[in-house]
Amino acid sequence: MNLKAGLWQQQTLKLAMTQELSQAIALLQYSAQELTAFLENKALENPLIQVEHANVKPMNPLIDRNRRKHQKEEKDWIDQIAEKKFSLEEQLISQLNIKKMSAEQLKVIRHLIQNLDENGYFLGVFSEIAEYLKVSEDLVEECLAVLQTLEPAGIGARNLQECLLMQIYYQNPNNELALNIIANYFVPFAEKKWKQISKELQVSLKEIQDVFDEIQVLNPKPAAILTGGTASAAYITPDAIIEQTEDGLTVRMFDDPIPRISFNETYYKKFKDQDTQVNRFLQEKFQDYQWILKSIEQRKETLTKVVGKIVEKQPAFFQKGAQYLVPMTMKEVAAELDIHESTVSRAVREKYVQTPVGTVTLKSFFTSTIQTVSEDENTSSTQVKNAISRLIEKENKEKPLSDQEIVDQLKTAEGIVVSRRTIAKYRDQLGIPSSSKRKRFN
Numbered sequence: 027m028n029l030k031a032g033l034w035q036q037q038t039l040k041l042a043m044t045q046e047l048s049q050a051i052a053l054l055q056y057s058a059q060e061l062t063a064f065l066e067n068k069a070l071e072n073p074l075i076q077v078e079h080a081n082v083k084p085m086n087p088l089i090d091r092n093r094r095k096h097q098k099e100e101k102d103w104i105d106q107i108a109e110k111k112f113s114l115e116e117q118l119i120s121q122l123n124i125k126k127m128s129a130e131q132l133k134v135i136r137h138l139i140q141n142l143d144e145n146g147y148f149l150g151v152f153s154e155i156a157e158y159l160k161v162s163e164d165l166v167e168e169c170l171a172v173l174q175t176l177e178p179a180g181i182g183a184r185n186l187q188e189c190l191l192m193q194i195y196y197q198n199p200n201n202e203l204a205l206n207i208i209a210n211y212f213v214p215f216a217e218k219k220w221k222q223i224s225k226e227l228q229v230s231l232k233e234i235q236d237v238f239d240e241i242q243v244l245n246p247k248p249a250a251i252l253t254g255g256t257a258s259a260a261y262i263t264p265d266a267i268i269e270q271t272e273d274g275l276t277v278r279m280f281d282d283p284i285p286r287i288s289f290n291e292t293y294y295k296k297f298k299d300q301d302t303q304v305n306r307f308l309q310e311k312f313q314d315y316q317w318i319l320k321s322i323e324q325r326k327e328t329l330t331k332v333v334g335k336i337v338e339k340q341p342a343f344f345q346k347g348a349q350y351l352v353p354m355t356m357k358e359v360a361a362e363l364d365i366h367e368s369t370v371s372r373a374v375r376e377k378y379v380q381t382p383v384g385t386v387t388l389k390s391f392f393t394s395t396i397q398t399v400s401e402d403e404n405t406s407s408t409q410v411k412n413a414i415s416r417l418i419e420k421e422n423k424e425k426p427l428s429d430q431e432i433v434d435q436l437k438t439a440e441g442i443v444v445s446r447r448t449i450a451k452y453r454d455q456l457g458i459p460s461s462s463k464r465k466r467f468n
Contacts, residue, residue: 146249
């Protein structure tokens with residue numbers, strides 16, 4: 027081994043990640059909203075970039091004022107009243123008979139409401155609340171009991187078990203079996219270990235199943251009724267539109283949400299003949315503008331190619347529906363487009379496409395290949411999931427199919443070869459319980 031010090035020349039090849047290349051990669055994976063935010067931020071730091079929103083029109087105050095005046099006359103006055111939303115605290119306090127309550131009780135109840143989570147469960151600790159409000163723990167517990175009498179039933183419960191108990195008692199206080207099972211056998215009941223419960227309570231499995239059916243209609247998130255359940259709906263803007271025409275399927279990129287950028291010629295001409303430092307600054311910003319323009323065009327070109335290839339390989343999906351999705355991987359599309367697999371992955375990230383069968387994510391078109399008994403064709407994981415759903419939907423509910431039986435039936439009836447572990451994984455993804463938990467008793 028030569029350990030002597032010395033100088034040698036060595037020629038190597040390596041890929042350098044320049045700032046421009048990094049920017050092009052970042053723009054490719056941006057969604058329309060992210061790209062818009064990026065361009066607006068760039069316009070703030072680069073005076074040569076002007077951002078123009080295509081969907082924003084200039085306003086003529088006189089015309090708009092007259093238009094609004096006529097519209098106001100045509101509409102009924104009550105339509106002008108905005109919807110007033112009440113908070114959870116306001117809706118609960120409004121149910122109390124405040125005149126019969128002391129100021130201290132009302133203070134404690136308000137504090138208890140502030141300790142409810144988004145589902146309506148009480149998360150506080152009696153001792154901590156009592157110490158903070160300088161009241162007794164007994165008073166805090168009494169006030170929680172008052173809070174739990176309010177509607178919707180289940181509000182103020184400390185856990186799911188108590189929430190269900192409160193709702194059962196509210197709907198039918200004489201349902202002793204349901205109250206007993208939830209109070210004393212909650213875990214085995216949830217895990218469907220019903221034979222043990224049946225033996226100890228001396229009731230039939232059918233009676234326990236009836237209790238289970240009653241529980242299914244209860245609300246595990248009582249506060250959702252008062253707060254509207256979820257946040258306001260999010261609207262999806264597609265990045266591409268696929269339409270069925272007489273000539274076949276056509277692809278059109280939807281660029282309207284993305285602002286246009288233009289060069290600020292006025293600013294450039296005004297300062298270009300200044301000193302050397304200003305000229306250097308302008309040249310840097312001009313180059314930045316050109317790189318952004320080029321990156322946006324490259325992003326559109328790559329996205330168009332990927333969407334076009336998806337349409338080419340998945341025509342049955344757009345004409346017949348999701349059940350006709352055929353196996354397709356990012357590696358396969360990348361090879362046919364002569365680009366890297368990571369480029370395809372970035373191109374479809376958080377992108378949506380509007381199709382004749384609905385708006386879907388681009389990523390949903392890529393599914394793994396599942397082997398079939400035929401040597402000429404394979405199937406996709408989506409088709410396997412659809413087949414599993416169909417089998418379970420038609421099964422005998424008293425003798426539900428085990429995962430191994432589903433494996434056998436898929437191979438016999440559909441020609442699909444999958445393992446029992448794959449069936450279990452897909453079943454979990456579909457939200458379908460195991461055979462023991464699907465079983466019904468008559």
